[in-house]
Amino acid sequence: MPNQASTYAAYKAAFAGLAKPFAYLDLDLLEQNRQQVLRLATTKKIRIASKSIRSVHVLHLLMDSDPAFIGLMTFTGEETIFLASQGFNDLLLGYPIWNPTLIESIAGLVDQGRAITLMVDSMAHVAHIEQIARKFKVKMPVCIDLDLSSDFWKLHFGVWRSPTRTVEAAVQLAEKIALSDNLVLDGIMGYEAQIAGLGDQNPATRMKNHVIRLLKQSSIAEFTKTRAELLHTLNQKGITPRFVNGGGSGSLLTTTLEDVVTEVTVGSAFYAPALFDYYQDIQFQPAAGYAIEIVRQPRTDTYTCLGGGYTASGACARDKLPKVHLPQGAELTKLEGAGEVQTPIVYQGPETLNLGDPIFMRHSKAGELCERFTQLHGYSQGEIKMVFPTYRGLGRCFL
Ligand SMILES: Cc1ncc(COP(=O)(O)O)c(C=O)c1O
CATH class of the missing domain: 3.20.20.10 (Alanine racemase)
Known part of the structure; x- marks a missing residue:
């Protein structure tokens, strides 16, 4: 479960000054994932799958953090x-x-x-x-x-x-x-x-x-x-x-x-996108995501946001849609999913949601998120600590 600093209220407060949509990386959860990867890799060396990171700065951060990270799979x-x-x-x-x-x-x-x-x-x-x-x-x-x-x-x-x-x-x-x-x-x-x-x-x-x-x-x-x-x-x-x-x-x-x-490749575990919620024996923390803005409220429990439709590659299926992350319990609608310009979110939980408030989403895959944003806002303990350009932010687009 996300810790105290990774709640809807904490994210909302920390990111309040940013125009939406924006992407973020929770550095505390990234660190938990990094440690989990090092633990699970046991004695094997680790090659980081760059496709699942797509940020030079994040790749450097991880590579420099431990000698077990020996290289990249590009x-x-x-x-x-x-x-x-x-x-x-x-x-x-x-x-x-x-x-x-x-x-x-x-x-x-x-x-x-x-x-x-x-x-x-x-x-x-x-x-x-x-x-x-x-x-x-x-x-x-x-x-x-x-x-x-x-x-x-x-x-x-x-x-x-x-x-x-x-x-x-x-x-x-x-x-x-x-x-x-x-x-x-x-x-x-x-x-x-x-x-x-x-x-x-x-x-x-x-x-x-x-x-x-x-x-x-x-x-x-x-x-x-x-x-x-x-x-x-x-x-x-x-x-x-x-x-x-x-x-x-x-x-x-x-x-x-x-x-x-002699070595294992690991990429997705660091951001832990939505598809990685579905493994029985292995769990990572939801470190990366993006926020969209509530711009309309067509009925009491439905909050429609601007944009949001970042669907993942692979065989078309519901699990390729992004997942609503926070507030907890909020969901996409079956008929509209996540849309090109509008994404309705159904929510009946305890948070009061107003126009202009964020909904936090997770992409179903790891690196593809970075093709939609120029930066990942690095969040830790209630604050934005740094900003990491994505490949796209550096003007790069490879696939
Ligand atoms: C050749 C290869 N190795 C390893 C991986 C694992 O990457 P990840 O850890 O991001 O799932 C992939 C993912 O597609 C791959 O194509």
């Missing part, structure tokens, strides 16, 4: 180059890129001694990067993305990303990389999205939550073996990648149990 080529220019090192681009100009720029940075690793999942990726690396006479660090989805009869439990689905296929890729003068196998990544990114007590999938939990257990048992077998086979062949990356915020409890995993 999400586009341009973003990676930008973050390198902002002083970050050990950047793992979490997704394959193809644009030759961007790969050339990254090869140039690697040549200057910057630690940047590109993602590959196929012979085509390997050949493409190798050709550019050869031209630039650099040894390009690459990481193999091993698919960790599970197929249960006709159900594909996981995501459609990497075509490298077996130990044999990954070993073949690793051997190809090992033979190249211009590539080095820096890491192995397996992202168990069906565990890390899928809630199992989601009111939107109430009927399915029990089944999801069972599928999660079976899938974990399956890919834990695959990951261990791959590393064992590679080691036997004398191939020893620098890191083995796994997981995400929602799988911290299980990814950290795997001996072969």
